[in-house]
Amino acid sequence: MRTALRSLKPTRRLAAAAVTAVGTAGIATTALAGTAHAAEAGKHEARPAIASAASTAQHLTAQAAHAKADSKADSKADGKQAGGQEYADDLDGWIREARAIMKEHGIPGSYDGIKRNIIRESAGDPNAVNDWDINAKKGTPSKGLLQVIQPTFDRYHVEGTPDKLTDPVANIVAACNYAADRYGSMDNVDSAY
Structure with missing residues (x-):
């Protein structure tokens, strides 16, 4: 509503x-x-x-x-707004805005592949924090829509997006950039990555 x-x-x-x-x-x-x-x-x-x-x-x-x-x-x-297009401030808008930025930077990833992984990793909560896995035990908990750790975010952050791990669009773009480097695309990720 x-x-x-x-x-x-x-x-x-x-x-x-x-x-x-x-x-x-x-x-x-x-x-x-x-x-x-x-x-x-x-x-x-x-x-x-x-x-x-x-x-x-x-x-x-x-x-x-x-x-x-x-x-x-x-x-x-x-x-x-990104690239002259306006996006809603919700999961659909975040994914669409991230994909527009990804397209500009040649980062692959389909809407469905990104959404599938977001739902599995955070249930769509941009402030989700994993405080129980091995990364958390080492002091670097996974955060955000796609559960990225800070060192990975820092390495794969895409200029033009906010430099904040839990920013929904920055989190999606950095995670997809990482997945593209490691797996070819976020579409190829079907479990924790």
Whole structure:
């Protein structure tokens, strides 16, 4: 339910910005048309009215532009952007954003292969920590969606992603980079790696 509400929020804002922009154009047109009538009736009296209508139209147009910019900023806050594309802040969005970055860097891995491994490793929890295996006993617990240890993350981290092990996108990209180096692709990983 929360995801559905998130996806509607930017749409409402964009619709409000569009209504504001259309309303502004209508008011400006009406104001200028009314001013043109006044200009015919008395050319000297109409000049202040024309200037006033033009000023009002400019002010309303500026307000509409600000509303549209605010709407875009709010919509960006609801999701992340990579390569000009906006992604949801959920498992699907993280995988899609990671795959876009992977494509730019030539790192293989299918959506299904990545998701299958995420579900097995962390059940989709980006803050998952394994505090019981051999790595944890040595002081380097596996963390994140794909349960990566810090030295592996440091070695396979891809520039342009956050330098934080538990960042969902950075974790996916680094893990897929590691899997590509070691196994050819994350698609070839079917157990702990």
